[in-house]
Amino acid sequence: MGRHKSAVAERPRRNTVLTTHTVGRRRFLTYLVAAPLLTLGTEAVMQATSSSTPASAAVPSPPSPEDVFDIGEALKLAATPTMPLVQLEVGADGIARLQMPRTDMGQGLLTSFTMIIAEELDVPLDRVEVTHADARPELLFNQITAGSAAMRTFYEPIRQMAAIARARMVAAAATRWDVDGASLGTDAGAVIGPGSLTADFGTLSAAAAALDLATSSIRPKDPSEWELVGTPTGRVDARDIITGQKKFVMDHMAGTAKPALVRRPPTIKGAVGEVRNAAQVRAMPGVVGVVPIPTGVAVVADTIEQARQGVNALEVDFGPGPVDGESNATILEGIKQHVQPFAVPPLGAATVEAEFDWAPACHAPLETECAVADVRADRAEIWAGFQAPIVAQQEIALMLGLPQDAVTAHVVAPGGAFGRKCFFEPATEAAQVSQALGMPVRLMWHRTDDMRHGRQRPQNYHRIRATVVGGQVVAYEQRVSAVALEVAPGFGEILTDVATSLPPRAKNTVGEKAYSQTLFLLMVSSPYNLGVYDRTLAEIGNGIPTSAYRSVHCPTTRTCEEIVLDEVAALLDKDPLEYRKECAKDAAAAAVLDEVARLSGWGRSMPEGFAQGVGFHKESKTLTACVVELDGRDPQDPRVTKVTMVVDAGTVINPSGLEAQMEGCIAEAISLTLTAGLHIENGLPLEGSYSNYDWLRMRHYPKDSTVHIMPSTNEDIGGIGEVGITAASGAIANAYATATGIKPRSFPIVFPVDFEPFAPGALPAPNLI
Known part of the structure; x- marks a missing residue:
């Protein structure tokens, strides 16, 4: 894969739903924080299917909060005031240095930041050093890593800093040589002048720093000039990792x-x-x-x-x-009690209804x-x-x-x-x-501690109803109930900060309970037009320690919707992938779905017990579509045999990094959808090691796996750290249903206690874990 610049005019522009002219920020944030319950009435449903709506078109849905202003935008907005305190330095040794106020946890931020600086500054990659910044209190809300927001937040500021640094080097050289700066260029960390004039950035750094240079008119490179950004690039710390030099x-x-x-x-x-x-x-x-x-x-x-x-x-x-004495079963019964009832569907409507539950899960990173x-x-x-x-x-x-x-x-x-x-x-x-x-x-923490006493992705339950009138979904209702998600320290302050324009009464509603509701609204949105939406979250605080897990509420909430959409397509006798195109809100969705259909061979004949499944998702301004092939001949031992994923992330910094992120998301989707979860018995998870937490092993990862990146559009950069899980999870669940004839309702699908648990409190010997 190389740079992607040629297809900008050949594909539809995004149909962005930033309807700020109709949904003001003050009004939107009031809805956001108050999280009002939409009451779905028969009259509203019937009006949605008026004769003015073509029979072949999906019933439009109003924009959801995530369509208008997602968690990444909130984090970006909160970071803006202190962005001038983040500085790029070029030393006398010619090396550009940046202390990054975000944490690279394996997602490749060090590499992407390095690439942007090297591109705009015109220096080799090995002349850029990006390191983690220690805690800097003066940065306020600008030092928290979450929400797939790091690149969305820093992409433009870093480009601008590097462009200004390069302009300063040129101006310093022009002054030294007494020539017009317009006659000078830069290459490989040096200013190049007429004839044989050349000056290394290191020799110019002091003079460049002392210049009184107007910077308001300095602009980063046009994407057509990029030589590095958009090109697949290996991790800058890869050698240190594989040789044991990198310090964890x-x-x-x-x-x-x-x-x-x-x-x-x-x-x-x-x-x-x-x-x-x-x-x-x-x-x-x-x-x-x-x-x-x-x-x-x-x-x-x-x-x-x-x-x-x-x-x-x-x-x-x-x-x-x-939670002494509690188990998954008793906790599930408890959270079910808090599910709100559905509205009454209109007479003569068909409905697709389903209930789902997801076991708690632990983060289980390689490092405890x-x-x-x-x-x-x-x-x-x-x-x-x-x-x-x-x-x-x-x-x-x-x-x-x-x-x-x-x-x-x-x-x-x-x-x-x-x-x-x-x-x-x-x-x-x-x-x-x-x-x-x-x-x-x-x-x-011992691995046993990490799994038993660490924070969990909360156990959750979903009740869904799609109402169909005249061959169209006119209303979609989803009730989510879960063990309460503890909002990480710092998030509450950020959400409060971006809500400063709220009326006083609405401000008072911002509390600990409102924060998790806000995260739910800022992250979970449907990419489909399904008429009137009514999606609510109820949380039950029972003392279990919880934490946001990659993509937070999306993998469970949206995977359930992807399953229901397949069942609606079956009711309407429509192809699942084509039905998603018909219902999609985003104009770019058709291109993504068409590409995944082409690359995967969607619709091809499969042997008995094998099947394809499709999933589609939009999050952090990025679109993903996934087609999975699954061997379901043994419903208790399903195997994903092929995965095809297509990603549209707008501007792509490092295609290699994006591909790696999606591969990691696919592995998590296979694990959490099919086999991986925690069994809580008598107030403690039974799982205590990788040997009994059924996470995907490399032998289970499909050998036939493709991640295709759509051509960069030079539009806003999308987040990629989390978006890949949901589409893959939906595709896996739908492939399982088709292959086995069993509609999945409890996740993970295969979830026996097939191990001898370690005794509570004791730490197993190394040879047992």
Whole structure:
């Protein structure tokens, strides 16, 4: 794949739904925060099917909040005031340096930022250094990584910074040589002048910085001039990763900080009582400390194995937790009780109705939760994979009794996150233990802790009804009920900040409960015209720790809609893919769906027990369509055999990075739709390792897998970190239904307890996990 610039005039422009002339920001945000319930009446439904609507057209739906102003726009808006505090520097060594206020968790931000700077500054990739910035309180809301918003937020500012830096270099050279700057060019980190004149950026940097240069008229390159952006590029940190040179969290202070593990309660959030044998455990070989903390009892030792043995030897009086005795089944029954009823459908209408439930899931990144802390009497340093480092710095300083500026929160590349590291319990625990012992510690959650006591994607339930009149869906109702999603620290403040234009009464509705409702509205929207929408979320706080999981509410909520859409298409005797084109809101959808149909061989004859399925999704201004082929001959062992995904993300910085993101999303979709979830029994998940958390193994990933990127349109850049899961999940579920004749209603579809759970509280030996 190369640059994509030739097809701009050959494809439809996006039918963007930014109807700001009809939906004012003040009015929209009132709807957004208040999350009003739309009452769907018979009269409204019948009016939607008036004779003025052609029989072949889908009944238009009003724009949803996400169509108008999504979470990425909220994060971008909140970051704008402090963007001038983010600076690009070119040193005397000619290297361009940027401290990135976002966290690269594997999604490739370091590479994309480097590519943009190198492109606009005209320097080689290896002359750009992008690193993670420590917590910088002055950045306020501009240092939180979430919502697929990093590139959407920084794309234009970084381009502009680099373009200004290049202009300064040219102006400095023109002054040095006393020539017209218009006669000069740049290449490979140098200014090129008439004849043999040349000057390296490093030799010009001091003079360039001292220039009094007007910058308002400086513009970045036109995309037609790009040589690097839009070209597939390998990760800039790939060599360091594969050679072991790249430092992850637990690589910091190795040999100085002592390893620590924690004995945790036998149920979720169980109370921590008396340690009956602390002295005996302290006397064990290698153990240097036993520290009770609010979440358990930490054991610090010379080696991680000595710490594990010490943890298992502890005798602790634990008290009850908030969900003792609860299970997936009892929690599901509880959240079902809060589902609101549907409106009454019009007489003579046909309906497609379904109920779905999704088990809780854990984030399960390759790197378990961990942090390194060195707390002294007057200062502290913390190393962790923070997604919200400023809030972490504030809360840790308060906990330690130190001024905020005495705590340095170092942002370290984590080995995966998927939203989990918006919370920072390991950093808090490490700081508590370090302060208690007066020594640096490297605290790691055991894999069993990570799965059993970590934050979950909430268990959730859906009731859906599509009302069909005259061969058209005229109303779509979806009731979602779930264990409450805890909104990460910092998000609430951002959502409050962007709602500053609300009337006073509406402002007062912004509270902890409103934040998760707002996230639901800002992230979940249907890409289809299905008449009158009525989608609501009810949340039940039961004490289970939860966190946003990649794409948050979209994979469950929208996958259920994708299944129902297939069932509506069957009712109307229409091809599922063609029906999606007919209903799609976005003008670019047809191109994406046509391309996925062409590349996948949609509609081709399949052997008995095999089937194709299609899914479509729009999120973060990006469109994805996916066709899956699935072997369903054994309904209890379904296998995805082929995946074709087509992505339209507007302007594409690095096609290789986008492709990798989509492949990761496909793997997650296969796992969470077919096999991966948590079984809660007696107040604790049974799963405690990869050996019994049925995540996809590489042998299960389809050998025939294609990710096709639509030609760049030079339009707004779309988010890509999350959008790929939902379309793939919908395609998998629909392929399973066609292949097996079984309509999937509970997820994951294949979910037995086919392992012997580890005993609660104990940490298994390394050979068992």
